[in-house]
Amino acid sequence: MKKQLLISVLTLAIISCKSEPKEKAIDVQVQETTIGNHIAALASDDFLGRMPFTEGETKTVNYLKEEFIKLGVQPGNGTSFFQEVPLVEITGTPSEKMTISGGKTPIVLDYLDDFVALTQRIVPNVALNDSELVFAGYGIVAPEYGWNDYEGIDWKGKTAVVLINDPGFRSGDNQLFKGDAMTYYGRWTYKYEEAARQGAAGILIIHETEPASYGWNVVQSSWSGAKMNLESSAPQTDVQGWISMESAQQLFENSSLEDKNYNTLARQKNFKPIALGLKASVQITNTIKKDVSKNVVALIPGTDQKDEYIIYSAHWDHLGVGRPVKNDSIYNGAVDNASGTACLLAIAEAYKKMPPTKRSIVFIAVTAEEQGLLGSAFYAENPIYDPKKSVANINMDALASPGPMKDLTITGFGHSEMDAYAKTAADQQGRYIIPDPDAEKGYFFRSDHFNFAKIGIPALYASGSHEDFEYGVDYVKKMKEDYQKNKYHQPADEYIPGETALSGIQFDAQLLFHVGLQLANETKFPKWYDSSEFKAARDK
Structure with missing residues (x-):
């Protein structure tokens, strides 16, 4: 709390400033026209949205290389302007429906409208076949906070259903994690990683616009089509996905969860995972492509401290x-x-x-x-x-x-x-x-x-x-x-x-x-x- 008060005081102190911009006299200006010309080129339809492994990448990295050469900037990776980045592209095609059985009434979720699903496993097909759904709160294991949302369950074959962000968000408690400031535990990347470390077969993140900071339309565009990964020996779940808030509410209403106020439940420090009495089924067919993308690296050498x-x-x-x-x-x-x-x-x-x-x-x-x-x-x-x-x-x-x-x-x-x-x-x-x-x-x-x-x-x-x-x-x-x-x-x-x-x-x-x-x-x-x-x- 003292640290936050100090930051607040500092912020208030530095906000009082002159109301007109002033630029200290300098010899060199970053050119607005240069910025505009490059944005116009890179964001043009000719660059096809600059997706790695596509013609758009080829055009983009060559454009950057040529522009650095025009400036007289040296290659930044030995004699090359490129650092090769081996990636695996997986284009997953999920089944059009995800079925949820075992509840009061069967639930059928529609792809893109209600859920997205993908995998990072480099195999032709993956599936959840009647995978038991377990509510795992925020999907966090954080020893420094005395927190374990996965404790007490053998996760083999099960799918974790988790909330986005972390327990501090909108809790009103600045001592709970970091209050409203998201920790890495709140990121979807962490949640995927932790579910895999726990041995779960799948993970479904419940989307909510405010704690995610983007709408369902972003989930639709960002988690469909071709997705890329670095090759890794780290564990992976079979299926990673998101479900819409409306779908999550339908799921909880049909579950065996007695207290439907799942947000409040998940914020409790003694929270333990809760079996929902539901089973999920969905399949994904993969097209796999291994290729090399490129970082573009350029260098302007220094003088007496050039290393x-x-x-x-x-x-x-x-x-x-x-x-x-x-x-x-x-x-x-x-x-x-x-x-x-x-x-x-x-x-x-x-x-x-x-x-x-x-x-x-x-x-x-x-x-x-x-x-x-x-x-x-x-x-x-x-x-x-x-x-x-x-x-x-x-x-x-x-x-x-x-x-x-x-x-x-x-x-x-x-x-x-x-x-x-x-x-x-x-x-x-x-x-x-x-x-x-x-x-x-x-x-x-x-x-x-x-x-x-x-x-x-x-x-x-x-x-x-x-x-x-x-x-x-x-x-x-x-x-x-x-x-x-x-x-x-x-x-x-x-x-x-x-x-x-x-x-x-x-x-x-x-x-x-x-x-x-x-x-x-x-x-x-x-x-x-x-x-x-x-x-x-x-x-x-």
Whole structure:
């Protein structure tokens, strides 16, 4: 509680600032026109939604390579601009129906309308055949919180039904996990991993828009069609899936669960899994393809500290060509993440206009972020640059605002001294910094900086997303809500010349350029705070 009060006081203190943007006199500007030109190209229909393993990937990675060559930036992986990332693509075709038997009345769920199902197992067919459904609360095993939602049951052959997010969300108790701020235990990736570690045959996550932070339409688009994974020896469930809130309510009503208030039950520290007296059946037929995708890596060598590295990152991929929405099937991904990739190139251009920095600057456009941060995960397991010598990561993902923003919102605020570097750069622009006000949505775990942090590299993931200098707070809030509802992971995320605002993106890119520039001419390494779970990885 004291820590949260301290952060609140700090936030209030730094919010009081001048109401007009001011830019410290500098010699080099990140060019707005450069950003716009690259977004227009990368988000065009010609790039087919930039899906790995497709013509869209070939066009994208070659485009990035050629643009780095034009800038005079060196290959970042020896003599190559590419780091090969072996992936397995599984295109699963589930049965049109999932049947639930054993209750008061039979339940039949329709694919996409009521459920999605997939598998990471590299086999032609998987199935749940009358798999016993067990409510496993939030699907969490967290010894540090004294929490085990799987305890006391042999999970072989069973399917866990779990809630999204973690017990702290909307509990009103800041001491329960991290209150409204999502922990990694709240992410769907963790829930899949834990169910597999427990030996379950399947897992079904109950979708709810607020704790998930996206609607069912995003589940439909993100968990259908071809999905990719790194080859791994880690255990996997046979079936992973989601069910809609309406389907979950129908399921619980037909179950043997006496107390239907399952959300309250799951928040109790002494919660134990509850057999629902129901059995689920669904089949998935897989088409399997193994191929190699590419991270694009470029380097600007430093001078006297050239073996120390500042790493800028952005993911180049999106969802490709998929389920049509309003007669449009190309998921262009203008905001997510042509914007960040464009800024990667524009910042590289800015560095090339000035004398070399003491430390080297690395630019990594990673693949398969939309498939589960796979490109950055592969890099973290196979780093080109020694993590001990990697000073910091500055990640750019989904930059969008109507104009220059008063705020700089830091996702993961309070983890490292990168906060202080961000504040210095924000002060130069007449901005204030705030922690992510939507920490319950788990954005810290939803982009590539997370994988850099996991291997001990202090990471900054920040952009203006709260208060516009001209339009204020409410306008930005409405814009974000519209994007989440109508454009996020939808074909409508397009670049519209003359309408897509670029000045705010440039303002953020300029700030991130300044942060990297300061780091690149220092001798110190930013530190993780003692309270951060990532400090141990750096200390190793």
